[in-house]
Amino acid sequence: MAVINERVEARYYERDGDAYICGLCPHRCRIPVGSYGRCGARRADEDMLVAYSYGKVSSVCVDPVEKKPLFHYRPGTRCFSLGGVGCNMSCKHCQNYAISMLPSGKKRTTYERPDEIVALCRKERQDAIAFTYNEPMIWFEYMLDVMKADPDLRCIVVSNGLICEEPLKELCKVADAMNIDVKGFTEDFYKEVCGAHLEDVLRSVVTVFESGVHLELTYLVIPGYNDSEEEVGRFCDWVLERLSEDVPVHFTRFYPDNQMMDVPWTPVETVMRCREIGMGKGLNYVYVGNTLTDDADDTYCPECGTAVIKRLGYLVDIVSLDGDRCSCCKHKLNIVR
């Protein structure tokens, strides 16, 4: 593995006196020369804004695609998963805080050039690469260069959705599938718990949906914070109104971590109730996460009710699919094979 580092110029920024304004995400940080942006991934040098986390890899793993979670994108396959460092949100419950919250320079990473990382992916016999673990949007330049190094690889992005419109549209041209967190459905929750704005995330979700990239959503249900039936219901209504009844939604259980150790695990009944709310409103594919269930993670044909994919944890059994159609009634499902 190479140990050489290089200085790569950031995209989407402008000079502002003795500082730079970063335009990659809606924070639009003003970064004085010698400092870092809020995400830790951009450094202002005298001559340019540097994509400081470029190529700095903190985690590599081959995961089931269901772990992202993506239940409707090449079900039963695996993907080469990569994480960097830093994040543009500051969620109090972050489960990856060791890599997301430290300033980039202090986290131990390995420098991997794009051609080296795709070679590693191919060596592992994987044909899909997932940018995940910390926040990949702040790894923008690296993601694009990795995909350019091997355009035949499928590109999966697991994100908090906090990115400006223009770079997101650029990324959508190379991405095949995304899972975006909608972490709650009130501005207060986003402001107080995540350090971001709900509206910015929803705008990204719509952009990804309209671009045609396969999209799934994750809503981490935190007791007492974002678990009211009214809030969950409004979120489901929004998915129906602005996206489609066919967008898969994952309600996952929270477990105590980071700065929210005093909050209990989400009861299984709560995520099951969220699923009921979503299905009751007309969403076709609603799942629960971080728990084992008998049948709540199976995929059913919305037309005839046949179970087409059965799941137990990451064990996947494709029982009644003919390509992307239900074997039973031939209804076309929102599933990419």
Ligand code: SF4
């Ligand atoms: S990407 Fe980072 S530096 Fe740029 S605006 Fe967002 S938080 Fe600030």
Ligand code: SF4
């Ligand atoms: S967006 Fe994700 S990685 Fe970033 S702080 Fe929140 S939970 Fe952690």
